[in-house]
Amino acid sequence: MSTDKKTIILEVKNLKKIYNNHAVVNDLNLTVNQGEIFGILGPNGAGKTTTLEMIETLRPIDEGQIIVNGFDVNQDSLSVKKIIGIQPQTPAFQDKQKLKEILEMFGATYRVKVDWRQLLNDVGLLDKANSYAESLSGGQRQRFSVAVALVHNPKIFFLDEPTTGLDPQARRNLWELIKTIRDKGVTIILTTHYMDEAELLCDRVAVMDNGKIIALDKPKKLINNLIKKGFKKDQKVEQANLEDVFIDLTGKELREK
């Protein structure tokens, strides 16, 4: 993993978004390398979702430029749409529609024929192929949503707070899934409020506040920088935390019917 030989797949230059005379995204610059898991962190209202939505072609760009795999979002949003997959914060699907039909429908929008067996198998939901989306549990819905986002083999996969509201087992399961997808060569960009998640999953993270990026580096590097500044935790670092206890007691097995 040498930093210099990376191909840049996403480039954001001087990006700006203004709502009611207030810059929600203010002169934002960032690059994402092909094949990495890139995390965007920040408190609510920092501009994470707005930034993602502009990259995803869903919001008009007020100022600046976004290049996705060589395509300018402003000029060729259709080409961008074809190479990105999106996992929304709360995935929802039409009711009374079987999982395999939802996959078929999304495949049709990209004009590809989907192998729903393979896609459902990859996310561990093959036995649910004939169920309706409304019958899925929260974790299953998130995993199914991943399958939907991947029907057209996108190059970049965006996930907006994918593990919010999931139990520890389902979170771990989704982390594994995200890593598997990255291992297939897909670039992953995700937002999260869980620092442990970012530390464990992300190759690099950007910390956003007030519409700007205030730090961007590998998680380890950011931690080391803080320690170098003389930061000390109040408590001695423990060998385990309560979540470890929880997992030890209840196991890593997914709890789904």
Place this chain on the structure above:
Amino acid sequence: MAALKTVLIFTKINIKRFFRDRLAIFFAVLFPLIFLIVFGFLVNGNNNISFNVAIINHSSSLASRQFITGLKSNKVFKINQTVQSSSVAQHDMIYNKIDATIVLNKDFGQIKNHIPTGKVKVLYTENSSLAAQTISSLINSTVVKNLNNHLVKSSKPFIVLPQKLNYHSLTTFDYTFAGILGFSIIGIGIFSQIEIFPELKKQGVLRRLHTTPIKVWQYFLATMLSQALIGIIAIAIQFVAAVLFFNLQINGNLLEILIFTVFSIFMILGIGLAIGGWAKNERQAAPLANIIIFPMLFLSGTFFPQFEMPIWLQRISSFLPLTPVINGLRLLTTAGKNLTQIGPEIGLIFVWFVIIYAIAFRVFNWE
């Protein structure tokens, strides 16, 4: 071609979803059917006019008994047996339970010059004079005439000879049927969409579709095709029910009716797509839909025949989108016209089609 394949896959899934949704089936098929049956019995009842009357008899003469027997044998009169006193009769007339009260005074049937005589009094209220006049003339021409005939055998130099022609006229139901179909098309085209769109937007289902390369026209066309198929099924069932229960006479070509129905559903559905596509939530969708739907329901001949309206209102209402739909269906179904003879209706539907879809595409948003 590949773009159309996307449309067909969406259409197929829309239709599958419809048949899995009992509530949707109820509103698209059963609800208009119930409406048809209720409305059908209502208008069919109007064909047999009858009057509710009370009789107060103060006389004990033979003539009074003959009069009452004659009245009872006439099916036009429904005699309310419970009313015995004039005060009850007055109360029931005020509350419109009976149309008029027939009073025979004590001297009814009194013999003068060897023949019985008497006056039949018909009491009525200010606003039932029309009914009372009809009742009076009916009594006069039937019951009283019979009594007189028994007594005075005089020749009649002039007679009225009613002759029945061997033609069926359109029943009130035949006339109303097209209006009920119009109501059904409104349900399939507008009500269904303003139900669905706010929900899809609220959950972010449309937003997610927007992240894919799908185009608005593809989404619209898939909805048009699936709603047209659902509409044809619903309307076919109504045709069957109308023929079975109300002896609807179809004088037109079924294929032409089918083509015209599909074209009409496309146009009316455009209104639903425009409102649903524009509205951000149900609070925007519902009031706008009501503003658009209700004038059409009341002025396009769904509930009232247009000829009962003032001329200026008829002029306006004849340009509403639903009017050519209902008129066209009526002309094709019962008046025995074919598509080439209803050019003005087809032309008006086409004009509305263009206008409505131009608006629908312009105002559509995915969130």
